[in-house]
Every structure is written in C-alpha cells, then in structure tokens.
Amino acid sequence: MTNESDYLKFRGKCKEAVEELVSKNPKLRAVRGHYWCPIWNSNEQHWWCVDADGTIIDPTAKQFPSGGLGEYTEFNGEVSCDECGWTGKEGDFSFESNYAFCSYECHGRFVGVFK
Numbered sequence: 001m002t003n004e005s006d007y008l009k010f011r012g013k014c015k016e017a018v019e020e021l022v023s024k025n026p027k028l029r030a031v032r033g034h035y036w037c038p039i040w041n042s043n044e045q046h047w048w049c050v051d052a053d054g055t056i057i058d059p060t061a062k063q064f065p066s067g068g069l070g071e072y073t074e075f076n077g078e079v080s081c082d083e084c085g086w087t088g089k090e091g092d093f094s095f096e097s098n099y100a101f102c103s104y105e106c107h108g109r110f111v112g113v114f115k
Helices: 004-010 014-024 104-111
Strands: 029-037 042-050 071-074 078-080 087-089 094-096 099-101
Touching: 014 029, 014 042, 042 071, 094 104, 099 104
Parallel strands: none
Antiparallel strands: 029 042, 029 071, 078 087, 094 099
C-alpha cells in the first residue's frame, strides 16, 4: 500500500527514474505507456523498464497504491483525433492540453471556431 510520502517521492518522476536505470544497465529497455491501478481504478500515463526476459522493472511503482501489481500496457504509437476519431501515428497529430487533433480543421471544430 502506498503512503503519502511514496506518492510525493515518485509521482511525476517516472521517465527520469527509468532513464537513470537504463543508463546504469543498458540491457534494460525504457517503455512508455499506461499503468492501470486496480485500487484507483484508473489508467495512468507511466514509464517503466523491461529486461531481456520481458520482466517489468518499475522504479516508481510505489507511487501507486497497488505498488505495481496492476496492468502495464505499452504505448503502440497510435493516437485518435478527439474531434473526428481518426486514428494515426502520434507524429501526425497536434496536441492541445490532453486533446489530440489530426488537422487544423478538426481542432477548430473542437473549440468552436469552425462548423
């Protein structure tokens, strides 16, 4: 079970902790994706490491009350437009806050500038 100090110590520091671990052990692979915490019942953006055998090594798992016993899902590089629903590669999209847009037109319709 996580406590307040673990949450504060590890929250928002996933990528940096993973990069440090990979720099010390190049056999590890840094992974970006989502972690589903069954106690929070939420899918959180997250970074972790995977070794050659596929074992997950999560240096910041203590930020979650489930402590890393939830489900890890690697990001597949695909994003969906929040206006039209088209799915494509992340690099083809623009982002505004938590929203992804495939085009200027979709972004404009989403915020009410275009009809």
